Amino acid sequence: MDGRISGGTGVGTVANVRSNLPNIRSNLQGPSSGNGRRMTSKKTRSKKGKRRKRRRNKKTKTNKTPPYLPPEAEEGNIEYKLKLVNPTQYRFEHLATQLKWRLQEGRGEAVYQIGVEDNGLLVGLSEGDMRASLKTLRRMAEKVGADITLLREREVDYDSDRNCRKIAEVLVRKVPDDQQFLDLRVAVLGNVDSGKSTLLGVLTQGELDNGRGRARLNLFRHLHEIQTGRTSSISFEILGFNSKGEVVNYSDSRTAEEICESSSKMITFIDLAGHHKYLKTTIFGLTSYCPDFAMLVVSANTGIAGTTREHLGLAMALKVPIFIVVSKVDLCAKGTVERTVRQLEHVLKLPGCNKVPMVVASPDDAVTAAQQFAQSSSITPIFTLSSVSGESLDLLKVFFNILPPLSNSKEQEELMQQLTEFQVDEIYTVPDVGTVVGGTLYSGVCREGERLVVGPTDEGRFLRLKVGSIHRNRSACRVLRAGQAATLALGNFDRSLLRKGMVMVSPKMNPTICWQFEAAIVLLFHAKTFRRGFQVTVHVGNVRQTATVECLHGKEELRTGERAVVCFRFIKHPEYLRMGAKLLFREGVTKGIGHVTSLLPDSHDQNQIHDQNQREIEK
Numbered sequence: 001m002d003g004r005i006s007g008g009t010g011v012g013t014v015a016n017v018r019s020n021l022p023n024i025r026s027n028l029q030g031p032s033s034g035n036g037r038r039m040t041s042k043k044t045r046s047k048k049g050k051r052r053k054r055r056r057n058k059k060t061k062t063n064k065t066p067p068y069l070p071p072e073a074e075e076g077n078i079e080y081k082l083k084l085v086n087p088t089q090y091r092f093e094h095l096a097t098q099l100k101w102r103l104q105e106g107r108g109e110a111v112y113q114i115g116v117e118d119n120g121l122l123v124g125l126s127e128g129d130m131r132a133s134l135k136t137l138r139r140m141a142e143k144v145g146a147d148i149t150l151l152r153e154r155e156v157d158y159d160s161d162r163n164c165r166k167i168a169e170v171l172v173r174k175v176p177d178d179q180q181f182l183d184l185r186v187a188v189l190g191n192v193d194s195g196k197s198t199l200l201g202v203l204t205q206g207e208l209d210n211g212r213g214r215a216r217l218n219l220f221r222h223l224h225e226i227q228t229g230r231t232s233s234i235s236f237e238i239l240g241f242n243s244k245g246e247v248v249n250y251s252d253s254r255t256a257e258e259i260c261e262s263s264s265k266m267i268t269f270i271d272l273a274g275h276h277k278y279l280k281t282t283i284f285g286l287t288s289y290c291p292d293f294a295m296l297v298v299s300a301n302t303g304i305a306g307t308t309r310e311h312l313g314l315a316m317a318l319k320v321p322i323f324i325v326v327s328k329v330d331l332c333a334k335g336t337v338e339r340t341v342r343q344l345e346h347v348l349k350l351p352g353c354n355k356v357p358m359v360v361a362s363p364d365d366a367v368t369a370a371q372q373f374a375q376s377s378s379i380t381p382i383f384t385l386s387s388v389s390g391e392s393l394d395l396l397k398v399f400f401n402i403l404p405p406l407s408n409s410k411e412q413e414e415l416m417q418q419l420t421e422f423q424v425d426e427i428y429t430v431p432d433v434g435t436v437v438g439g440t441l442y443s444g445v446c447r448e449g450e451r452l453v454v455g456p457t458d459e460g461r462f463l464r465l466k467v468g469s470i471h472r473n474r475s476a477c478r479v480l481r482a483g484q485a486a487t488l489a490l491g492n493f494d495r496s497l498l499r500k501g502m503v504m505v506s507p508k509m510n511p512t513i514c515w516q517f518e519a520a521i522v523l524l525f526h527a528k529t530f531r532r533g534f535q536v537t538v539h540v541g542n543v544r545q546t547a548t549v550e551c552l553h554g555k556e557e558l559r560t561g562e563r564a565v566v567c568f569r570f571i572k573h574p575e576y577l578r579m580g581a582k583l584l585f586r587e588g589v590t591k592g593i594g595h596v597t598s599l600l601p602d603s604h605d606q607n608q609i610h611d612q613n614q615r616e617i618e619k
């Protein structure tokens, strides 16, 4: 991969490209043409001509604005280095420590920009200095047990007096000692038939589609899904990358275990249903599985259709950063693809969205998009590709390989220090294993053999259990850390006592349960009157239950766009909720979002239940 950076443009960053546009123009325009004085003598004309030529030469030689990146940030996983040529032992040790810190900031991934000053100026290095610098970086990586991949090397030519100089962008990856691989979760959204399952099939199986659904066949779970070609349940698919940035998937007839073993980075796709009637499941996937990103698939030939807008709105309401894949470009003319992209750009730029669309057309763009996307959630990369011809699929893979996790190591560390809390999303009975629960560890760590309590039951109680084996991506794992999804074997624990939406927590937590809670909400859309007595489906994390609006503080009723603090009451059973948790509710076209502001103890037997739980925990 290489490219050329000329004066006046930053390295493809959307912001830089924009702010430098006037510079590029003024460089291109040259001196002004001087209107209204046509009758000049030949001599004056030639003298002026020479002067202009001199000025022009001077301008092209020295007057180009040097290209730059935004100044280096102290925090985060990006480091600028002007050069790393023959460092002393002392400096080398310092550099290695610094690399370790940057890796920690990026939870195992760091990007080094070589030939760049701390203020972002792209100075560039000679061929020899670049070679020596990359050698040092490799040694530094070896020292900390990391691998490096050269993402791109580009020429800087803003000063034509100097010989060609280069800057290099290098990805350093180290799987933390206590982890098997780096893990990212991507929720896949999009209208029915937009090509979501097919794209996942192609990425994870490594075989192109035939346009009639061959690639998606491996992903379906239910007979009716195979018959209708529609996804109704949530499925998980994995795509791995090894330390060299190469794809690891099922193409070499591997098992999931082999893929996990050979990968240093793993993308877990959460394939959500596209049809409107499965919207509940789609929302559950977004709220419960805590995806790092959402990929919205839009078919090039239909453009924004069906549930596309709704899915985009949901991801934005839940603050899940979104990027877009325009699929099926093989089916339509270039003009149609461009029209769909323009339509998307228009919607993304609307005041409600406020996004900066960024069309990815080259591997270089894909690298920039991954970095920009991670730094600013308003940047929205748009890919245009085909799962049948394979066109531009590689750009998406480049993007996935570089895409860093959003939360930094500090946030992760904090969550790991908290008490164990595992959200139960799925319940299975596995022959010879017994009851198994699937879900995500929200906080703390969870080990094989750990004793936890699960609940709340319909009576609001928590029951003791012991965690057997733990599996992640279908392979065994001894310790589960906050943010990771897994399945936990619970031996002969009675499956009928469990339900989706429960939590398994440390007995030390003394978990509170609630029938009623208050939330600060904003009503996004309503058809019927939103007032006391209205019933909605409430989604909070993995909790999904119908609740009645008990009262609206200070208001009789609520209209679209209005805010209020509302008291909800669950209709079936109590739930475990966290203060501050994001909430989404809906009923038909009525929709709103908000966050939990207080948990209201209301049940007369609350104290009794609390005492019972306490006894259970202390047993």
Ligand SMILES: Nc1nc2c(ncn2[C@@H]2O[C@H](COP(=O)(O)OP(=O)(O)OP(=O)(O)O)[C@@H](O)[C@H]2O)c(=O)[nH]1
Binding pocket: 190, 191, 192, 193, 194, 195, 196, 197, 198, 199, 209, 210, 211, 212, 213, 214, 216, 229, 230, 231, 232, 272, 273, 274, 275, 327, 328, 329, 330, 331, 385, 386, 387, 388, 389
């Ligand atoms: N020509 C062409 N056909 C495609 C492409 N991607 C998907 N298809 C076809 O489009 C149809 C629908 O694709 P799916 O992957 O099932 O769509 P989906 O978005 O997963 O649909 P739901 O699961 O119902 O939400 C299938 O017949 C695919 O073969 C593509 O890039 N080009």
